[in-house]
Amino acid sequence: MDDLGTLETLSQEQIQRRVAELGEWFHNMDLKGVKTAPQHFLGDYPAVKWRRFADRIPADLHGRSVLDIGCNAGFYSIEMKRRGAERVLGIDSDERYLAQGRFAADVCGVDVEFRNLSVYNVGALGERFDIVLFMGVLYHLRHPLLALDIIHEHVAGDLLVLQSMQRGSDQADQLQEDYDFWQTEMFDSPGFPKMHFVEHKYADDWTNWWIPNRACVEAMLRSAGFDILERSEQEVFICRRGTPPYGPGVVYPARGGSR
Numbered sequence: 059m060d061d062l063g064t065l066e067t068l069s070q071e072q073i074q075r076r077v078a079e080l081g082e083w084f085h086n087m088d089l090k091g092v093k094t095a096p097q098h099f100l101g102d103y104p105a106v107k108w109r110r111f112a113d114r115i116p117a118d119l120h121g122r123s124v125l126d127i128g129c130n131a132g133f134y135s136i137e138m139k140r141r142g143a144e145r146v147l148g149i150d151s152d153e154r155y156l157a158q159g160r161f162a163a164d165v166c167g168v169d170v171e172f173r174n175l176s177v178y179n180v181g182a183l184g185e186r187f188d189i190v191l192f193m194g195v196l197y198h199l200r201h202p203l204l205a206l207d208i209i210h211e212h213v214a215g216d217l218l219v220l221q222s223m224q225r226g227s228d229q230a231d232q233l234q235e236d237y238d239f240w241q242t243e244m245f246d247s248p249g250f251p252k253m254h255f256v257e258h259k260y261a262d263d264w265t266n267w268w269i270p271n272r273a274c275v276e277a278m279l280r281s282a283g284f285d286i287l288e289r290s291e292q293e294v295f296i297c298r299r300g301t302p303p304y305g306p307g308v309v310y311p312a313r314g315g316s317r
């Protein structure tokens with residue numbers, strides 16, 4: 059089954075059978091006419107999301123390297139490769155999804171490398187990438203800001219494309235550098251950065267841990283050292299790796315001293 063030549067010539071019936079064998083899919087891929095998750099609760103996902111910001115990503119990625127963190131079945135990895143990226147590495151912590159990704163890429167005839175690796179361990183790659191995709195993962199983490207710090211410290215080379223579910227207000231208040239101890243009204247503003255902690259489950263999913271509002275996503279990105287170039291879509295931010303506000307090379311920023 060892992061012979062690329064064979065996979066590229068599979069019939070629709072064979073693809074359909076293998077898709078079913080690979081378990082439940084989150085990505086609704088189109089594998090030569092076979093849809094992998096046609097009943098997805100978000101519709102034709104992530105194609106519907108991708109269409110809303112695809113034109114904001116460089117159309118020609120020749121010579122560029124891409125790291126797709128939390129790649130799932132490789133929808134975005136495959137799109138990057140289709141744009142000519144020289145090297146695309148998709149990582150995920152779930153072997154089931156990686157198996158789906160390998161199959162999808164093979165059927166599509168694109169060369170994507172898939173590895174089982176957690177975002178917390180990307181330092182082990184010892185490599186920076188021109189584009190890092192961090193789509194739909196932030197709110198699945200118990201330690202989301204740590205993940206952003208690690209990405210900045212170890213793998214982000216130039217652009218970071220981040221997507222996060224958001225809940226709460228879409229307002230983003232202008233924040234002050236500091237607030238007096240007795241000043242508290244800003245905490246009640248819907249546009250102040252807020253992170254909602256999910257102790258049990260959200261949307262029947264116990265892996266939804268922290269759900270930020272828009273202001274919080276933006277503040278966290280800045281705090282981890284990413285300059286936000288644009289909000290391409292309600293949930294999608296394109297950023298450039300910049301200087302962390304608490305001093306370069308610090309994965310666990312300690313306030314004070316360096317400011």
Ligand SMILES: C[S@@+](CC[C@H](N)C(=O)[O-])C[C@H]1O[C@@H](n2cnc3c(N)ncnc32)[C@H](O)[C@@H]1O
Pocket residue numbers: 084104127128129130131133149150151152155175176177178192193194195198199221
């Ligand atoms: C909601 S899916 C998003 C998939 C894809 N990036 C997208 O935007 O369509 C979240 C993915 O993140 C992966 N994931 C969760 N925790 C992770 C971690 N610590 N490191 C790497 N991947 C992780 C899950 O296995 C899953 O494939």
